[in-house]
Amino acid sequence: MYNMAIRTGTTIATIQRVNCYFSNMIYIGQLFWLPFHPPPITPTPQPKGCDLPINIEAVDPGRSVTFVTINYPAYQTFTVTMGPAGTQGIDGTVVGTFGTGTVGSLINTFNIPANLQENSEIDIRVSTAHAEPYCGYTTFRNNSSTVTVIPQPDFTVDSNDINSETECTEGGCTTVVNFIIRNIEPAGFNGTISYLAFLSDGDGGVIEIPGSTNFNFAEYGQKSVTTPSVSGLYCDYYYDCSVSVFVDSNNAINETNEENNRAIYLPN
Secondary structure, three states, rough: OOOHHHHHHHOOOHHHHOOOOOOOOOOOOOOOOOOOOOOOOOOOOEEEEEEEEOOEEEEEEEEEEEEEOOOOOOOEEEEEEEOOOOOOOOOOOEEEEEEOOOOOOEEEEEEEEEOOOOOOEEEEEEEOOOOOOEEEEEEEOOOOOOOOOOOOOEEEEEEHHHHEEEEEOOOEEEEEEEEEEEEEEOOOOOEEEEEEEEEEOOOOOOEEEEEEEEEEOOOEEEEEEEEOOEEOOOOOOOOOEEHHHHHHOOOOOOOOOOHHHHHOOOOO
């Protein structure tokens, strides 16, 4: 149910409420009515200089080039062209397209066209189709000797590393979520990682806990996280809450795999 909520831009509580279904367990063959949320409006591009960065990550000589886009405008479609050095890729050979969606930082690989496979240097250009487009260009050498492949981190969270703890006093009960973020790739990362934790008590009560933590490791590493405490749900050994955790929730970090950032803990 958590994945349905994420994919349709709504919340677990909303799905449960409109379907009069207040369990977190779903079964094969069940039908749910999902509230309609219109897609986000594509912003109207403003005039820009042709200065979007294209970071060349790897070259397979005569065959392909891999590059990274960082902080590109969201919800845009870019056409990729290649041409001889000095042309800036203008009126070059179209080799493909890519879309930014909500994430402006992507890794892209495109084939070098046959008419440029013997060139020692090639210009590559990315551009939207607007009259005053977002665009950028750079030159890469058609060999592998000048390129260093930059490893990317890969953050993951596992359901076995998630739990909730409740403490009760005369003033009421508060709950925290504990989980572990792991970097499973040999790539250093020194910065802040955002997260979202969702607590659900099985009776329709859902609390969202946003937060962030610093992650500073040279290579592989892990970080134990405890969220701020929240009240309103009662979760303990006898009445456990289900917990969902989403790491890098703002998609700010380039990773080798963006599909393993979520996990769900379900009580027995």
